[in-house]
Amino acid sequence: MPLVAPFRTSFGTETARDVLLVRVVTPDAEGWGECVAMSEPLYSPEYVDGAAEVIRRFLLPALPGSLGANDVARALEPIKGHRMAKAALETAILDAQLRAAGESFGQFLGAARTRVPCGVSVGIMDSVPQLLDAVAGYLDEGYVRIKLKIEPGWDVEPVRAVRERFGDDVLLQVDANAAYALTDARHLARLDPFDLLLIEQPLANDDLVQHAALAPRLKTPICLDESIESAEHAAAAIALGSCSIVNIKPGRIGGYLEARRIHDLCRANGVAVWCGGMLETGLGRAANVALAALPGFTLPGDTSGSRRYYATDVTEPFELVDGHLEVPAGPGLGVEPIPSVLDEVTTATEWITL
Numbered sequence: 001m002p003l004v005a006p007f008r009t010s011f012g013t014e015t016a017r018d019v020l021l022v023r024v025v026t027p028d029a030e031g032w033g034e035c036v037a038m039s040e041p042l043y044s045p046e047y048v049d050g051a052a053e054v055i056r057r058f059l060l061p062a063l064p065g066s067l068g069a070n071d072v073a074r075a076l077e078p079i080k081g082h083r084m085a086k087a088a089l090e091t092a093i094l095d096a097q098l099r100a101a102g103e104s105f106g107q108f109l110g111a112a113r114t115r116v117p118c119g120v121s122v123g124i125m126d127s128v129p130q131l132l133d134a135v136a137g138y139l140d141e142g143y144v145r146i147k148l149k150i151e152p153g154w155d156v157e158p159v160r161a162v163r164e165r166f167g168d169d170v171l172l173q174v175d176a177n178a179a180y181a182l183t184d185a186r187h188l189a190r191l192d193p194f195d196l197l198l199i200e201q202p203l204a205n206d207d208l209v210q211h212a213a214l215a216p217r218l219k220t221p222i223c224l225d226e227s228i229e230s231a232e233h234a235a236a237a238i239a240l241g242s243c244s245i246v247n248i249k250p251g252r253i254g255g256y257l258e259a260r261r262i263h264d265l266c267r268a269n270g271v272a273v274w275c276g277g278m279l280e281t282g283l284g285r286a287a288n289v290a291l292a293a294l295p296g297f298t299l300p301g302d303t304s305g306s307r308r309y310y311a312t313d314v315t316e317p318f319e320l321v322d323g324h325l326e327v328p329a330g331p332g333l334g335v336e337p338i339p340s341v342l343d344e345v346t347t348a349t350e351w352i353t354l
């Protein structure tokens with residue numbers, strides 16, 4: 001699916017999204033799960049063709065003939081990693097189960113509100129004026145929080161420019177996608193004066209210890225994204241002092257059930273969480289918005305409206321109202337792919353009968 005504009009991060013520039021959708025058909029209902037893996041392994045080791053292969057070759061054969069969503073993770077445990085692939089499968093099974101039971105994702109997960117405040121992730125731009133125009137547009141649309149993607153050479157100046165133009169009241173945070181090293185601590189401390197909500201994933205994915213060493217050297221709170229692949233990682237990060245905030249992306253950690261566990265763990269430890277985004281279509285977005293309505297999600301997420309990324313979404317578009325998205329209330333995800341749109345963007349399908 002073409003993106004409305006190129007999205008540049010410290011790991012590359014994306015102009016289109018290669019989306020893998022899992023559709024589960026049971027005797028009672030059908031369900032959808034969106035795999036958030038990118039086409040290339042730049043954010044994490046997973047990539048979309050690899051996810052399709054691991055689902056086909058290892059995950060589906062590991063499932064017993066009849067099971068509920070609660071049993072999926074245990075059945076797939078012998079297969080290491082591949083959490084985005086596992087999440088897509090578990091989500092589709094959970095969706096089918098909830099649609100059959102007439103229960104929404106929000107109800108099932110424990111949503112505490114009917115709408116969630118939305119932030120937006122703003123890519124690296126060619127110039128500061130171009131960035132300021134983009135941020136102005138998002139603030140006009142009602143976004144309540146701005147996240148700037150940063151990398152060495154695009155950090156202090158864009159943050160300063162956004163603060164100078166839009167003032168100190170704008171909720172502002174940055175995301176490095178692992179682009180810095182501990183030796184950059186002094187440079188990153190130059191962000192301290194700008195009163196950022198957080199700095200997301202400054203160091204490498206597997207550097208929990210170095211994040212713990214960085215934390216006391218910054219006034220800006222550290223939030224981890226790529227580093228947290230499970231509730232165990234979250235517990236380790238909290239114990240080490242690697243972060244004081246966690247970005248929860250269900251795909252990265254293997255699904256919505258694990259997401260709820262991390263939410264519960266963080267809440268019990270006074271660690272704030274928020275819901276990240278992976279440029280989901282309306283299907284993945286619906287589940288994320290339901291998750292973001294849980295009580296521990298105390299910071300606005302990257303739960304943007306559909307048109308932030310797509311001119312035409314595969315579902316009815318999610319649209320901001322007063323800076324918020326409504327939590328879908330219908331059974332399961334509460335949204336459906338529009339058949340004509342889905343046909344239009346589908347490049348391949350494969351049916352596997354268990």
Ligand code: NPQ
Binds near residue numbers: 007014017279302
């Ligand atoms: C993040 N997302 O928080 C990610 C990273 C990201 C909204 O900033 C294609 C598919 C392009 C997934 C670019 C946001 C992507 C992508 C960035 C995920 O780190």
Ligand code: MG
Binds near residue numbers: 201226247276
């Ligand atoms: Mg991130």
